[in-house]
Amino acid sequence: MATKLLSCYPWTTSPFIVAAPMRVMSGPALALAVSGAGGLGFIGPGIQTQNTHVDLEETLTLIRKQQIQPSSLNSHTSSSLLPVGVGFQLWGDDIEIATAAIQKFKPCAAWIREASPQTQIWIQIGTLKEAKQLLLISEKPDVIVVQGAESGGHGRSEDGMGIMSLFPEVADAMETSQIPLLAAGGIADGRGVSAALCLGASGVAMGSRFLASKEARISKGYQDEIVRATDGASTTKRTLLYNHLRGTFGWPAGYSPRTIINKSFVEHQGGTPFEKLKERHDEASKLGDAGWGPEGRLATYAGASVGLIHGVPAAETIVQGIRKDALQRIKSLGSVGL
Amino acid sequence: MATKLLSCYPWTTSPFIVAAPMRVMSGPALALAVSGAGGLGFIGPGIQTQNTHVDLEETLTLIRKQQIQPSSLNSHTSSSLLPVGVGFQLWGDDIEIATAAIQKFKPCAAWIREASPQTQIWIQIGTLKEAKQLLLISEKPDVIVVQGAESGGHGRSEDGMGIMSLFPEVADAMETSQIPLLAAGGIADGRGVSAALCLGASGVAMGSRFLASKEARISKGYQDEIVRATDGASTTKRTLLYNHLRGTFGWPAGYSPRTIINKSFVEHQGGTPFEKLKERHDEASKLGDAGWGPEGRLATYAGASVGLIHGVPAAETIVQGIRKDALQRIKSLGSVGL
Numbered sequence: 001m002a003t004k005l006l007s008c009y010p011w012t013t014s015p016f017i018v019a020a021p022m023r024v025m026s027g028p029a030l031a032l033a034v035s036g037a038g039g040l041g042f043i044g045p046g047i048q049t050q051n052t053h054v055d056l057e058e059t060l061t062l063i064r065k066q067q068i069q070p071s072s073l074n075s076h077t078s079s080s081l082l083p084v085g086v087g088f089q090l091w092g093d094d095i096e097i098a099t100a101a102i103q104k105f106k107p108c109a110a111w112i113r114e115a116s117p118q119t120q121i122w123i124q125i126g127t128l129k130e131a132k133q134l135l136l137i138s139e140k141p142d143v144i145v146v147q148g149a150e151s152g153g154h155g156r157s158e159d160g161m162g163i164m165s166l167f168p169e170v171a172d173a174m175e176t177s178q179i180p181l182l183a184a185g186g187i188a189d190g191r192g193v194s195a196a197l198c199l200g201a202s203g204v205a206m207g208s209r210f211l212a213s214k215e216a217r218i219s220k221g222y223q224d225e226i227v228r229a230t231d232g233a234s235t236t237k238r239t240l241l242y243n244h245l246r247g248t249f250g251w252p253a254g255y256s257p258r259t260i261i262n263k264s265f266v267e268h269q270g271g272t273p274f275e276k277l278k279e280r281h282d283e284a285s286k287l288g289d290a291g292w293g294p295e296g297r298l299a300t301y302a303g304a305s306v307g308l309i310h311g312v313p314a315a316e317t318i319v320q321g322i323r324k325d326a327l328q329r330i331k332s333l334g335s336v337g338l
Numbered sequence: 339m340a341t342k343l344l345s346c347y348p349w350t351t352s353p354f355i356v357a358a359p360m361r362v363m364s365g366p367a368l369a370l371a372v373s374g375a376g377g378l379g380f381i382g383p384g385i386q387t388q389n390t391h392v393d394l395e396e397t398l399t400l401i402r403k404q405q406i407q408p409s410s411l412n413s414h415t416s417s418s419l420l421p422v423g424v425g426f427q428l429w430g431d432d433i434e435i436a437t438a439a440i441q442k443f444k445p446c447a448a449w450i451r452e453a454s455p456q457t458q459i460w461i462q463i464g465t466l467k468e469a470k471q472l473l474l475i476s477e478k479p480d481v482i483v484v485q486g487a488e489s490g491g492h493g494r495s496e497d498g499m500g501i502m503s504l505f506p507e508v509a510d511a512m513e514t515s516q517i518p519l520l521a522a523g524g525i526a527d528g529r530g531v532s533a534a535l536c537l538g539a540s541g542v543a544m545g546s547r548f549l550a551s552k553e554a555r556i557s558k559g560y561q562d563e564i565v566r567a568t569d570g571a572s573t574t575k576r577t578l579l580y581n582h583l584r585g586t587f588g589w590p591a592g593y594s595p596r597t598i599i600n601k602s603f604v605e606h607q608g609g610t611p612f613e614k615l616k617e618r619h620d621e622a623s624k625l626g627d628a629g630w631g632p633e634g635r636l637a638t639y640a641g642a643s644v645g646l647i648h649g650v651p652a653a654e655t656i657v658q659g660i661r662k663d664a665l666q667r668i669k670s671l672g673s674v675g676l
Binding site: 127128129148149150156159160161162163164165166168169172185186187188189191192194195196197198199200230231232233234303304305307308326329330331333334 | 465466467486487488494497498499500501502503504506507510523524525526527529530532533534535536537538568569570571572641642643645646664667668669671672
């Protein structure tokens with residue numbers, strides 16, 4: 001299955017490493033850098049729901065022009081498919097406009113249905129129930145991303161579970177489907193990638209690790225927090241508070257993002273009314289980078305793997321370093337164990 | 339580090355597989371079967387806090403007599419160390435009596451301090467903070483078990499985290515200590531074991547997997563539930579409810595067990611008063627095996643890995659099968675990846 005996946009995206013190298021589509025932060029520079037390093041980069045949903053299409057058109061045009069495309073990808077774009085994927089929120093984005101953009105630009109992968117026939121359809125799930133529902137639909141996705149509770153991006157609030165148990169149980173349920181499964185959530189280095197492969201994953205998707213990359217479209221204050229934070233278990237929480245402080249409502253019930261907590265969360269726990277928190281949040285948003293940090297108030301979405309992230313290298317360095325470490329670990333264990 | 343560990347327990351084989359000390363359920367038969375298969379079996383704390391020592395004395399005497407000891411262990415018991423470990427709850431057990439038993443019987447490992455000098459001291463932790471505290475004490479443990487939020491046994495309630503993120507972060511913090519780390523929580527097959535080794539673990543401790551073994555001291559109704567339950571993310575919860583229904587109080591704040599939920603939990607969520615639930619629970623406890631199951635009311639402690647457990651083999655079959663699968667996975671990944 002892992003081999004099948006690599007052949008669908010012929011510029012990729014084993015183990016298959018994906019940069020997840022993160023809203024705003026995953027722009028064309030990050031997506032192309034990851035694909036250029038033998039991974040698969042995704043472009044995240046746009047800056048605001050109402051103008052996703054503008055952002056997406058501009059972004060895909062930029063990539064089509066190949067002004068910033070690494071030369072290593074040139075040989076693979078003759079098929080007219082873009083060597084990056086595009087992420088959508090099915091509940092929030094304008095599907096007609098998104099579909100039009102997909103048809104026009106033909107990215108290699110998208111989290112959406114009814115697009116260009118060559119574009120592969122990826123679906124992310126976070127529970128066994130969601131996985132089983134995919135077995136019942138007639139038009140199967142090409143790739144399923146299994147997201148553990150460790151993840152930063154929006155995931156299951158109450159019935160999420162660590163990827164160590166979740167992934168193998170989903171894999172058993174999906175076995176007959178022959179759909180490649182990727183593991184996501186809590187993975188940020190070669191240890192996590194090699195562990196995911198052992199669990200049966202055909203590859204991994206990482207978010208937080210790429211937030212701390214040179215190419216991420218992210219404020220320095222936010223990025224500094226990703227690097228600074230340790231002890232992901234106690235310094236990150238799943239909460240809708242920061243969505244609401246930013247005016248984001250509408251995620252379906254049962255989903256929430258993981259966030260590095262700061263004063264907004266602490267005061268919320270202490271009983272400060274939302275209106276007061278909102279005022280202080282909006283004030284903090286005028287401070288620039290000082291709005292983040294333990295004394296800050298701004299949303300700092302990140303996964304539980306933040307304690308494994310210690311610097312801001314180029315995305316290419318991240319992909320190549322993690323791939324090398326994962327392969328070395330497996331090789332080294334194999335030589336001891338046998 | 340893994341090699342160091344294997345040499346401390348010379349009958350063990352790589353990968354190092356431990357049957358965790360489960361209260362009541364881990365008796366001498368299970369512990370010896372696991373050690374006899376090249377793993378390390380632990381005896382759990384006794385039936386009730388007040389008579390732990392009676393149970394422990396009887397149990398260790400039984401093992402000392404070697405009436406039930408597999409012949410493969412005979413060559414390793416000349417050192418007078420028992421080839422099994424003993425688990426204690428430091429908050430609940432009588433430390434003086436426990437220490438006396440440890441000094442008399444010399445198990446190879448114990449979750450306790452100040453015992454026989456040859457007995458290795460194991461400590462289980464569930465957070466980075468707990469790990470860092472161990473770095474500050476003068477008398478370091480010999481082995482640290484890092485327990486992820488997927489675990490069944492009592493673990494961290496609020497600040498627990500999936501082992502995929504927790505383990506590597508703890509490992510980085512403990513690196514200079516040179517203490518072998520085991521991974522626990524959510525692991526029940528060769529996929530989990532090989533994944534844990536990739537994360538850097540020197541071995542794994544499993545609980546739930548051994549509850550569904552022929553040698554576990556467990557009611558059939560309880561064991562049937564472990565085998566029946568699927569979707570560990572939604573059918574198991576961390577809750578103190580069942581402890582309280584059983585009259586168990588006193589666990590330090592911040593710890594709770596994971597349990598397969600049944601009518602007690604559902605009605606608790608629905609607002610039924612505790613006294614009513616307790617009455618119904620006590621009635622159900624007279625029903626024998628029918629007290630467990632989705633319509634039952636009795637405590638069914640288990641980890642999130644229940645969906646990976648499909649039968650009740652001998653503990654030896656479990657240990658050998660999981661070891662073989664883990665090694666094959668790593669070998670097979672190594673041959674593809676390189």
